Each structure stands twice: as structure tokens, then as C-alpha cells.
Amino acid sequence: MMKTDKGQRTKGKIFVFLFLLFAIHCSLFTVDAEAKIYIDITSPSAKKLPIAIYDLQGSLGKEISEIIREDLIFTGLFMYIDKASYIEGPSQAFNPQNWTPLGIEAVIKGNISVEKDLAVTINLYDTSEVKPILSKQYHTEKDLFRQLAHTIANDIYLALTGMPGIFRTKIAFVAEDEGDKGLYLMDWDGQRVRKLGLKGKLVMTPHWSSDGTKIIYSSERGRQWGIFLLEFLTMKEKRIFVSKGINMAGDFFPQGDKVAFSSSKEGTPDIYILSLRDSALKKLTSTYGIEVSPAVSPDGNSIAFVSDRGGSPQIYIMRSDGSDVRRVTFEGSYNTSPSWSPKGDRIVFSCRRGKNQICMVKPDGSELLQLTEQGNNEDPSFSPDGRYIAFSSDREKIKGIYIMRVNGEAQKRVSPKGLNAAGPGWSPN
Amino acid sequence: MRKIMAKEVKRNKIFGAASIALVLASFMLLTGCQKKAIVQPEVSQPSAQQPEAMQQQKGAEKVTEQKVETVKSTDIASPYAEERRGMFADILFDYDQYDVKEAYKPEMRKISEWMAKNSSAVVSIEGHCDERGTNEYNLALGDRRAKSVKDYLLSLGVPSSRIETISYGEEKPACMEQNEECWAKNRRAHFVILMKAGK
Numbered sequence: 001m002m003k004t005d006k007g008q009r010t011k012g013k014i015f016v017f018l019f020l021l022f023a024i025h026c027s028l029f030t031v032d033a034e035a036k037i038y039i040d041i042t043s044p045s046a047k048k049l050p051i052a053i054y055d056l057q058g059s060l061g062k063e064i065s066e067i068i069r070e071d072l073i074f075t076g077l078f079m080y081i082d083k084a085s086y087i088e089g090p091s092q093a094f095n096p097q098n099w100t101p102l103g104i105e106a107v108i109k110g111n112i113s114v115e116k117d118l119a120v121t122i123n124l125y126d127t128s129e130v131k132p133i134l135s136k137q138y139h140t141e142k143d144l145f146r147q148l149a150h151t152i153a154n155d156i157y158l159a160l161t162g163m164p165g166i167f168r169t170k171i172a173f174v175a176e177d178e179g180d181k182g183l184y185l186m187d188w189d190g191q192r193v194r195k196l197g198l199k200g201k202l203v204m205t206p207h208w209s210s211d212g213t214k215i216i217y218s219s220e221r222g223r224q225w226g227i228f229l230l231e232f233l234t235m236k237e238k239r240i241f242v243s244k245g246i247n248m249a250g251d252f253f254p255q256g257d258k259v260a261f262s263s264s265k266e267g268t269p270d271i272y273i274l275s276l277r278d279s280a281l282k283k284l285t286s287t288y289g290i291e292v293s294p295a296v297s298p299d300g301n302s303i304a305f306v307s308d309r310g311g312s313p314q315i316y317i318m319r320s321d322g323s324d325v326r327r328v329t330f331e332g333s334y335n336t337s338p339s340w341s342p343k344g345d346r347i348v349f350s351c352r353r354g355k356n357q358i359c360m361v362k363p364d365g366s367e368l369l370q371l372t373e374q375g376n377n378e379d380p381s382f383s384p385d386g387r388y389i390a391f392s393s394d395r396e397k398i399k400g401i402y403i404m405r406v407n408g409e410a411q412k413r414v415s416p417k418g419l420n421a422a423g424p425g426w427s428p429n
Numbered sequence: 430m431r432k433i434m435a436k437e438v439k440r441n442k443i444f445g446a447a448s449i450a451l452v453l454a455s456f457m458l459l460t461g462c463q464k465k466a467i468v469q470p471e472v473s474q475p476s477a478q479q480p481e482a483m484q485q486q487k488g489a490e491k492v493t494e495q496k497v498e499t500v501k502s503t504d505i506a507s508p509y510a511e512e513r514r515g516m517f518a519d520i521l522f523d524y525d526q527y528d529v530k531e532a533y534k535p536e537m538r539k540i541s542e543w544m545a546k547n548s549s550a551v552v553s554i555e556g557h558c559d560e561r562g563t564n565e566y567n568l569a570l571g572d573r574r575a576k577s578v579k580d581y582l583l584s585l586g587v588p589s590s591r592i593e594t595i596s597y598g599e600e601k602p603a604c605m606e607q608n609e610e611c612w613a614k615n616r617r618a619h620f621v622i623l624m625k626a627g628k
Contacts, residue, residue, distance in 0.1 A: 147494050
């Protein structure tokens with residue numbers, strides 16, 4: 001048990017060293033975790049952050065600022081304070097004292113220079129300090145000014161909430177196209193609507209791969225229902241499955257190597273998995289009735305689908321190998337079109353309450369919520385951050401694409417007025 | 430706080446290794462990285478990319494977008510040159526049902542007799558639904574309706590090779606108003622006689 005003094009001292013030094021290492025480790029970690037979060041978006045009772053957004057100085061400044069404002073306001077997390085109450089001139093230096101008496105907590109300033117391209121400088125201030133918490137330059141071609149504004153909004157949103165924004169995402173949908181049905185793409189806010197050119201007598205809801213490079217959809221062409229895949233990188237369309245009867249996409253698995261779909265090739269509509277590598281087909285259900293609309297969970301382990309095996313169409317969940325089928329919805333006699341939240345903690349679907357409404361439920365069947373009330377509402381699809389839902393509605397007579405917050409607030413049509421549109425699929429990025 | 434403790438530990442270097450180990454162990458166990466726990470835990474992941482990191486970014490970010498060109502659909506032509514509609518009456522269904530009602534069986538016998546006399550004809554049964562359902566489920570329901578009719582025609586002796594089915598769900602209503610009378614007309618199986626080119 002005897003130890004020399006020297007030995008003890010060496011050990012002591014080692015421990016001190018270890019201790020310091022530990023302390024450094026802690027301080028490194030706390031720097032990360034201590035980074036200021038202005039809005040805790042996970043808290044349901046979070047107060048809206050009062051924010052001032054100047055018109056950027058320079059040409060297109062008004063337009064760009066308006067897009068940033070609309071993006072941030074739609075989140076429901078910000079209280080936009082009107083320009084009229086700003087004391088500080090737009091080109092004056094930022095001074096917290098001009099803002100704190102107004103109760104404003106964040107200020108966005110910036111300017112634009114336009115030569116061949118657009119060059120924008122953005123400063124985001126926390127009114128409790130003089131230095132900007134975000135100061136960034138951007139440049140882009142003039143005709144990408146909407147994308148530029150959405151990129152700025154994403155950066156501001158990240159700086160204030162710690163979470164990535166969805167302001168550059170898109171919605172794919174189906175609408176009338178010269179007497180046929182065609183696929184369209186628009187920005188999430190309904191702007192820049194463009195036809196993809198892909199048509200059929202009928203086309204059903206497109207579904208995105210998790211990397212956002214592909215969509216699958218079903219289309220009736222030449223008296224046959226086929227499942228088609230479009231690669232955005234090459235803009236090549238490929239028919240990946242066809243048979244007699246109906247074939248309906250369906251959903252990608254998270255790795256993008258397989259799709260789940262519904263086919264009546266053996267008589268009644270059943271759920272299948274198709275490998276995109278070797279075209280191997282696996283049948284997951286076999287009942288006398290209808291099994292349709294498979295939605296793959298974000299972890300790829302489960303599939304939600306619609307079945308009328310209990311006498312009326314209801315949402316069921318099974319494992320991706322077809323085992324462990326259990327019913328999720330019990331309320332109402334018509335529950336269809338399931339779609340998963342990005343975290344896999346909710347399923348949103350169309351529920352019949354007189355008319356078709358959008359409902360949301362936990363995968364275990366608890367916490368059922370009805371989110372819409374007006375008109376018929378169908379085909380819900382989550383935004384990639386799980387905070388918003390796109391859906392189709394006929395509340396203004398003609399069917400259109402609408403978006404809302406996940407709690408049902410701020411419902412608005414985003415597709416062009418008068419365009420008969422349905423089947424939205426919100427892009428993952 | 431952490432700094433002070435570190436200094437104290439330094440000053441007391443002469444203490445036995447065991448006691449330091451004890452202090453250390455208990456410090457680690459009890460406090461851990463205490464600060465981290467206090468800070469809002471929900472937002473720990475992406476907060477790594479915080480404003481400081483952005484400020485350090487050199488030069489301006491170039492905002493770009495992948496161009497989406499318009500493309501053309503893969504064209505798939507129907508093998509049939511001729512379609513004849515309206516030769517036979519529609520078979521109507523009850524709401525959300527796909528069984529063929531007794532009342533329509535005489536009409537089905539008419540079809541099977543006609544098919545026996547016209548041996549080159551193919552009959553396509555189109556399944557339709559009223560607009561109240563949702564798109565995908567209606568497409569499946571229309572498919573089931575067409576299949577029910579097909580099954581009955583098979584039982585009357587029409588060969589399977591001469592019967593096709595297709596579902597249009599709610600997408601091709603026969604009647605456009607939003608009332609029960611109209612919906613009843615839309616929940617139908619519709620017959621189209623198809624002739625191949627050259628026959």
C-alpha cells in the first residue's frame with residue numbers, strides 16, 4: 001500500500017489534466033447548447049416574436065422583403081410590426097434603443113445592388129445587442145429573386161428558431177392540362193406555377209422520394225393504369241409498373257430503392273412492394289376487399305394504408321413485411337388517404353364528417369383531431385419540417401391546393417384561382 | 430464556477446490521488462456537463478450552425494436553382510381502333526357498394542348474348558364512382574365495380590380474354606350536379622365495345 005510522494009504527485013497531475021479535459025469538454029458542449037434560441041418552436045404556448053422587416057434598400061427591395069415577410073408570418077411564430085412605427089431610418093445605423101421601447105425583439109435590414117446580378121446584404125439584429133446576429137451576403141441572377149428571398153427567409157428562420165425553414169420547398173400536384181390531366185410544380189407559396197408536360201387521361205397524386213430527386217405517380221394512358229417515375233435530374237419519365245386493373249402509387253421507401261403501391265392485377269386491389277433495382281415484386285396483403293393508398297413511415301418500418309376489410313374504408317398500419325396489421329381509425333365510416341408526418345409521430349388523412357375533412361391521429365390511434373371544416377378536403381401531405389399540411393379542397397367550388405399550419409390555423413389556397421387542381425405532394429427539400 | 434474549481438484542484442495538488450479521484454468522480458457524476466442540461470434541450474441539434482458560424486462565412490452565397498425543363502409523356506396508344514358507347518345500359522350501384530344488384534341481371538344477359546354473336550368484339554367495363562369519396566379509394570372502388578360486373582359476365586360464359594376492365598374513379602362523372610339523383614347515375618359500370626384495328 002506504500003506509495004511514494006512522487007508517484008502520488010504524478011497521479012495527481014494526471015487527474016488534474018483529466019479534470020481540465022473534462023471541463024473543456026463541458027465548455028465546448030455548452031457553447032453549442034447555449035446558442036441563443038429566440039423562439040422555441042416546440043413549445044405550443046410560445047409567444048410570437050415581434051419582428052421589424054425593412055424594405056431592402058434598392059431595386060426589387062420591396063418585392064424581396066414582402067416575400068420574406070409572408071414566409072415568416074405564415075409560420076405563425078412572428079408578429080410583424082408595420083414599417084410605419086419604425087423610428088430608425090433604413091440607412092441609419094442600428095441602435096437597440098430605437099427598438100426596445102417598441103417591444104420589437106428582432107430587426108431585419110439590408111440592401112441590394114443590381115448590376116448584371118443581384119447582390120444582397122442582410123443583417124439580422126437581436127434588439128438586446130448592437131452587433132447583428134446574422135450578417136450575410138447573397139448574389140444571384142435577377143430572375144431568381146423569389147428563390148433568393150426564400151433563401152434569406154430560411155437563414156433568418158434558422159438563426160431565430162434553430163430549425164431549418166421550408167421556404168424553398170415545392171409542391172407537385174395534378175391539374176387540368178389541355179383537356180387531359182397533367183403534373184405541375186409550384187413553390188410552396190403557390191408562386192411560379194409550371195407544367196411539367198407529363199400528362200394522361202387521368203393522373204393521380206405524385207409522391208416524392210426522400211431526397212427530392214424523384215416522384216412517382218399513376219396515370220391512365222391508352223386504357224391502362226401504369227405507375228410512372230420521373231427523375232428531376234434528367235427529366236426522364238419511366239413506366240415502372242403496368243398490369244391489368246388499377247395500379248396506384250404509392251410511396252417511396254426512405255432509401256429510394258423500393259416503392260409501395262396498390263394493384264388489382266390479381267383481382268382485388270392489394271398492397272405490393274416493387275424493388276426499383278431488380279423489379280422484384282412482393283405482395284403484402286390478400287383480402288377480398290380493397291387495400292389502397294400505402295404510405296411508408298419515415299423510418300421505413302411500417303406502412304399505413306386503407307382497407308375496407310372491416311366493412312368501411314379505414315386506416316390500418318402493418319409492418320413493411322406485411323405482418324402485424326392493426327386498425328388505426330375507428331371514428332367515422334370513411335377514413336382514407338393516409339400520409340405520415342416527417343417524424344413518424346402523426347398520420348394525417350381524409351376523414352368523412354358529412355363532407356371529407358382533414359384529420360390527424362397518432363399511429364396508435366389516439367389524439368384524433370379534425371383540422372378542416374369547409375368544403376371537401378382530401379390528399380393531405382406534410383411539409384418536411386412537419387409544421388404545415390398541404391391538401392386539396394373544393395371550398396371555393398373549384399378544387400384547389402391549400403396549405404395550413406399543423407394545428408389547422410392559417411388555411412389558404414395557394415394554387416392559382418380557377419385552376420382545377422388536386423393531389424398535392426410537398427417536396428422534402 | 431468551473432474555473433474556480435479547477436484552480437482549487439491545482440492548488441491542492443498535494444492531496445492524495447484517491448481524494449482527487451473521489452472529487453472528480455463525484456463532480457462528474459453529480460454535475461456532469463450541467464450547463465447543457467439547463468439550456469433548452471429540444472433545439473440542441475441544428476443549433477450547431479448558429480449565427481457566428483454564418484458570420485464567418487467568406488464571400489456571398491450564390492443562390493441557384495436546378496432548372497426544370499418541360500418534358501413529354503411516354504405515349505402509350507390504345508390497341509383498339511374503335512370504341513362504341515351506349516349500346517348497353519349502365520349498371521348502377523349503391524353508395525360505397527360493389528355488388529351487382531338483381532335488377533341488372535337481364536341487361537347483363539343481353540350483353541353476353543351480343544358478345545356470343547359478335548366474336549371479334551371486346552367489351553370494356555368502366556367502373557365509376559360518385560364524387561363524395563376520395564380520389565384513390567374511389568379508383569379502387571371503381572375497379573371493384575368493374576370486376577363484379579366482369580365476374581357476372583364470366584359466369585354467363587363470356588370468355589375472360591374478351592372482357593377488359595378499367596376504373597376512372599370519380600374523374601368522369603356522367604352527371605354533373607351535386608345531388609343524390611346525380612350521384613346515383615355516377616355510381617355505375619359503363620360498357621364500351623372495342624374493336625381492334627382491321628376488324
